[in-house]
Amino acid sequence: MRKNGSSKQRTIVAAAALSALLAATPSVAGSRILGTGAVSAIEGAAGGGLSPWAVLSSTASDDEIGVTAAATRAWVDDYQLTVTGASVNLHDRMEFSIARQTFELSTLGGELEQDIYGAKVRLFGDVLYHPLVVWSAGVMHQRLVDGTVPTALGADDVNGTDAYLSASKLLFNAFLGRNVLLNATLRNTSANQGGLLGFGGDQGGHAWMAEGSVGVFVTPNWVVGTEYRQKPDNLSAADEEDWQSVYSAYFFNKHVSLTGAWLDFGDIAGLPPQRGGYLSLQAAF
Amino acid sequence: MGLLNTTLKSTSRSLLMASAFIGTLLLTGCAQHHQHATLYERIGGQPTIEAVVENLLYRIADDEEIVSYFANSNIDLLAASLASQLCDVSDGPCQYEGPPMDRAHQTMGITDAHFNRVVEYLDAAMVEEGVPLAARNDMLGRLAPMYKDVMRLQ
Numbered sequence: 341m342r343k344n345g346s347s348k349q350r351t352i353v354a355a356a357a358l359s360a361l362l363a364a365t366p367s368v369a370g371s372r373i374l375g376t377g378a379v380s381a382i383e384g385a386a387g388g389g390l391s392p393w394a395v396l397s398s399t400a401s402d403d404e405i406g407v408t409a410a411a412t413r414a415w416v417d418d419y420q421l422t423v424t425g426a427s428v429n430l431h432d433r434m435e436f437s438i439a440r441q442t443f444e445l446s447t448l449g450g451e452l453e454q455d456i457y458g459a460k461v462r463l464f465g466d467v468l469y470h471p472l473v474v475w476s477a478g479v480m481h482q483r484l485v486d487g488t489v490p491t492a493l494g495a496d497d498v499n500g501t502d503a504y505l506s507a508s509k510l511l512f513n514a515f516l517g518r519n520v521l522l523n524a525t526l527r528n529t530s531a532n533q534g535g536l537l538g539f540g541g542d543q544g545g546h547a548w549m550a551e552g553s554v555g556v557f558v559t560p561n562w563v564v565g566t567e568y569r570q571k572p573d574n575l576s577a578a579d580e581e582d583w584q585s586v587y588s589a590y591f592f593n594k595h596v597s598l599t600g601a602w603l604d605f606g607d608i609a610g611l612p613p614q615r616g617g618y619l620s621l622q623a624a625f
Numbered sequence: 626m627g628l629l630n631t632t633l634k635s636t637s638r639s640l641l642m643a644s645a646f647i648g649t650l651l652l653t654g655c656a657q658h659h660q661h662a663t664l665y666e667r668i669g670g671q672p673t674i675e676a677v678v679e680n681l682l683y684r685i686a687d688d689e690e691i692v693s694y695f696a697n698s699n700i701d702l703l704a705a706s707l708a709s710q711l712c713d714v715s716d717g718p719c720q721y722e723g724p725p726m727d728r729a730h731q732t733m734g735i736t737d738a739h740f741n742r743v744v745e746y747l748d749a750a751m752v753e754e755g756v757p758l759a760a761r762n763d764m765l766g767r768l769a770p771m772y773k774d775v776m777r778l779q
Contacts, residue, residue, distance in 0.1 A: 517760075
């Protein structure tokens, strides 16, 4: 009874906070243009969902600070991924992020959890104004909470660190009068299934992987696109395939965005192609 | 064979989604997009440009921080200069003869935040004066490279 009451109270507080954000005037937001903070990738950094992008989270500009929080859930055939994350953007120069991933093994039973600490620096450029686009570099340190299952599958490590270089560019009026957002990321990683199955294995360790996305801003608030993430295949006991998505992200204003996607994760831990849906709600200040 | 079938099915589904999406864009895009017309014409010519400039200046006037940069400006001259520049960059029958962008803004202490705010005011002004989305995107795309010049002598 008491539990019901408190969860109801939480729902009301959350709804009130959300409606306050939806009604908030843009003057309290950062000054960068709507949508240029992207959404929160599943590893916590600003990006497109599967991949970090070169833009920094929120709409904070050179003399501003932005804070972003996101809750994400992905449902595929035999698994469910839940991510809660937050990031801070300092003067549109540095981004620090933290994320907790919970990967529920709906069919196999049990769950895997990891924490991801990220830092990204904008090297130079701007996604809108700079002819040489915006370039950022970042690292993500991942720590599995319990490495028993990944180790049993043959993973070398239960912790790992990714490093990446990313470039993003908005092309104005590029497709039927609409603006088109391009992103390319090169990631050095040893993570199996993004780290949920540990790091490295009998078939390999650190390697460079390519990730990319293209999106069309149908309106200034609404971007529709697709994303691709190349994956390593380090474990002979658990074939791993590249990830892809088709996404739609709606920016209600500079504070609130909702992303929906269709996912194809390929084989995961011996189970056949994992496809499903993805929803992510983001709030930025 | 089963794998081939699955691949074909997923490919045809992706193709279907993509073509449905492109079809929607084509339908909405064609109404606004005329390849042969200049941006100047698609915006609505000189009357719309002048209305956009006036609308923009009212928005700037309401922003205490931005308007302070224009404290010593002759507003009529500024309006005429802005209009001739928008006309020029949109391939209209004008020649912008004002000062170059770096000289016009030198040592004003303009930050990215200021720059972004004026971009938002311009876009909002175009929306309010009925400029279609494709023409707005085109105009913003032609103005975006000026960032480099505006910020050069800050």
